[in-house]
Amino acid sequence: MNKTLSIFWRPIWKDNPINIQMLGICSALAVTVQLKTAFVMALSMTFVLSCSSFMVSVLRKQIPRNIRIIVELSIISTFVILTDEFLRAYMYDISKQLSVFVGLIITNCIVLGRSEAFALSNPPHLAFIDGVGNGFGYGSVLLIVAFFRELFGSGSLFGIQIIPDFIYDAGYVDAGFMLLAPAAFIIIGLLVWLQKAVSGNKEMDQ
Amino acid sequence: MSDRMKSIVFALMLCLVCSSLLTAASTRLQPMQEKNFQIDRKKNILRSVSLIEPGRKYSNDEIEKLYKDNIFQYYVDGKGTIVSPETVENPELSGLLPLYLAMDANNRIRSYIIPVESNGLWGKIHGYMALKDDGATIEGFTVYKHSETPGLGGEIENQWFQENFVGKKIVNPENQFVAVSIAKGSAADKVTKEKLPNYVDGISGATLTGQYLTQGLHRILKKYEPVSLNFRQNALQCRMQTHEPWCEENAHE
Numbered sequence: 001m002n003k004t005l006s007i008f009w010r011p012i013w014k015d016n017p018i019n020i021q022m023l024g025i026c027s028a029l030a031v032t033v034q035l036k037t038a039f040v041m042a043l044s045m046t047f048v049l050s051c052s053s054f055m056v057s058v059l060r061k062q063i064p065r066n067i068r069i070i071v072e073l074s075i076i077s078t079f080v081i082l083t084d085e086f087l088r089a090y091m092y093d094i095s096k097q098l099s100v101f102v103g104l105i106i107t108n109c110i111v112l113g114r115s116e117a118f119a120l121s122n123p124p125h126l127a128f129i130d131g132v133g134n135g136f137g138y139g140s141v142l143l144i145v146a147f148f149r150e151l152f153g154s155g156s157l158f159g160i161q162i163i164p165d166f167i168y169d170a171g172y173v174d175a176g177f178m179l180l181a182p183a184a185f186i187i188i189g190l191l192v193w194l195q196k197a198v199s200g201n202k203e204m205d206q
Numbered sequence: 207m208s209d210r211m212k213s214i215v216f217a218l219m220l221c222l223v224c225s226s227l228l229t230a231a232s233t234r235l236q237p238m239q240e241k242n243f244q245i246d247r248k249k250n251i252l253r254s255v256s257l258i259e260p261g262r263k264y265s266n267d268e269i270e271k272l273y274k275d276n277i278f279q280y281y282v283d284g285k286g287t288i289v290s291p292e293t294v295e296n297p298e299l300s301g302l303l304p305l306y307l308a309m310d311a312n313n314r315i316r317s318y319i320i321p322v323e324s325n326g327l328w329g330k331i332h333g334y335m336a337l338k339d340d341g342a343t344i345e346g347f348t349v350y351k352h353s354e355t356p357g358l359g360g361e362i363e364n365q366w367f368q369e370n371f372v373g374k375k376i377v378n379p380e381n382q383f384v385a386v387s388i389a390k391g392s393a394a395d396k397v398t399k400e401k402l403p404n405y406v407d408g409i410s411g412a413t414l415t416g417q418y419l420t421q422g423l424h425r426i427l428k429k430y431e432p433v434s435l436n437f438r439q440n441a442l443q444c445r446m447q448t449h450e451p452w453c454e455e456n457a458h459e
Contacts, residue, residue: 030356064213071220078224082231089235092242099356181357 008129011137014199018141019192023109027101028142029184035158038146039139040094041101044083046135048105049114050128052076056119057127063120072115077106110134145187153178246350248273254336254346255308255317260365277319278307286432303429308336317345318437320430324422327414329353331362331422337376341437344386347371359415370406376427376434378404383434385427388416 017023024045031041055075056063063071084102087095095102105111114134119127150156152175155163163172177183245266252258252272264272281289281302294302306319322333333349347368354360361367370393371386378384384404389396390413393405408416427434 062216064209064216066209067213067217071216074220074224078227081228085228085231085235085239088242089238092239092246096246099360101356 004126004129007126008133011130011134012140013137013195016137016141016195017110017113017134018138018188019195021110021113023113024138025188027104027108028138028145028188029181030101031098032142032146032149032184033153033179034097035143035146035150037094037097038142039158040087040091041098042135042139042142044087044102045105045108045110045138046132047083048076048079049111049135049138050131051079052111053114053119053127053131054124055079056115057122057124060120068120069112069116072112073106076111076115080105110138141188141191144191145184148187149178149183153183245269248277250348250350251277251306251319251334254319254334254348256346257308276308278309280305280307282430282433284432286434286436288433305430305433306334315339318433320426322347322349322422322426324426325418326352326354327359327412327418328355331419335371335423335427337434337437339437340441341434341439342375342377342381342441344371344374344376354412354415357411358409359412361409361412362415362419367407367409374406375403377438381438383428383431385424387420387424390416 011017015021018025018028027041031037052072052075056072059071059075080103083105084095087098087102114127114130118130122130147157150158151162155161155168155174175183249258249264249269252269253260255276257272257276258264258269279291281291281294282305283289283302288305288307289302294300304321306321308316308319310316317336317338319334319336322331322335324331324333329352331349331354332351333347335347336345337343338345349363349368352360352362354362374386376383376385379400387405389405389408391408391410393402393407397405
């Protein structure tokens with residue numbers, strides 16, 4: 001049980017895919033202008049990660065070594081396209097905003113990385129939990145970044161206005177910079193700094 | 207079984223399973239997606255004539271109702287005559303162009319809406335351009351489907367870009383048809399003051415998208431020029447001959 005828990009927690013804090021492994025930054029810049037899109041993206045990513053890791057792990061003894069990357073990619077892309085089709089049917093506006101970035105989950109190194117590094121050599125239930133953990137690790141960073149960008153960039157959270165009108169009347173202006181990609185870079189940079197400061201920069205000690 | 211054989215069989219099996227899964231999902235979800243697409247299209251038509259407030263949420267039923275109450279689909283022939291859809295049996299074959307009319311409460315044409323289908327850098331750009339009943343002033347421009355680069359050419363779907371078109375003219379001061387063009391960068395820096403009403407600001411980093419869309423808009427507006435000309439002549443006649451209050455309103459605008 002302890003092992004399962006640690007597999008779940010590791011990617012959320014100690015091995016966070018964005019903050020520590022520096023993977024999946026591209027989509028983290030693109031979809032974090034609003035909390036809503038970041039949230040849907042985080043869910044899609046968690047779904048794809050956990051399901052594809054699970055499937056790869058189930059098939060791990062059958063997958064021929066020489067074509068394993070192609071097989072993993074086919075499994076991943078199937079889940080990604082399923083997610084995309086589902087979003088277009090049930091959340092049309094959000095899928096329009098996410099545009100290509102759901103499709104680009106296929107090329108997100110986190111997904112293939114987990115299949116290769118974990119799912120191929122671990123049983124299905126652990127691979128599934130590893131996928132969920134990594135999805136949450138990725139998603140939590142997305143949500144934190146989107147929180148700051150939406151709050152300071154548009155004065156709202158989940159599309160609901162948070163900064164009251166009288167502050168705007170007093171001369172406050174939304175920071176347009178927060179809506180641009182560099183703002184996400186800076187916030188992610190600060191998060192990395194924060195995490196390294198809190199966890200005592202283990203990388204240096206090793 | 208040799209290793210190579212095993213790989214091939216496995217790959218084939220995988221392809222079969224994945225493709226049937228995807229086909230099933232795609233066929234199942236198609237009607238929903240199509241419905242969303244149609245709602246979005248209608249929303250864009252309504253937005254081009256400002257019947258939808260930006261930023262407000264509308265339910266599907268509200269969109270359907272607004273559309274049904276205000277927008278009417280017609281066709282135009284080569285001479286610019288508006289034809290009712292009931293008299294047309296096969297619009298594609300008869301060479302008629304689709305045209306949407308936005309009517310006001312007195313059943314008077316407020317504006318007419320032209321479907322825009324233009325080339326883009328990566329694929330087709332689909333949208334609508336609404337023109338006021340003077341046949342010269344752009345009331346709105348929207349894009350509902352495109353495949354331009356997000357953040358660059360993709361900005362064409364954003365409000366700031368589309369608002370640029372509002373109030374622009376498709377005719378020059380001498381009332382000659384010139385269509386509307388997208389400048390490279392800020393229009394005010396690039397063109398003379400006389401030409402400014404025919405130019406909108408471009409998107410930085412998306413020069414090619416702008417060029418393609420300009421070409422597309424020129425081509426489409428030219429195709430619809432007969433009907434625009436009719437509207438312009440009507441507006442002129444109306445101003446000169448009658449003294450109906452709404453004509454005067456137009457004259458003052």
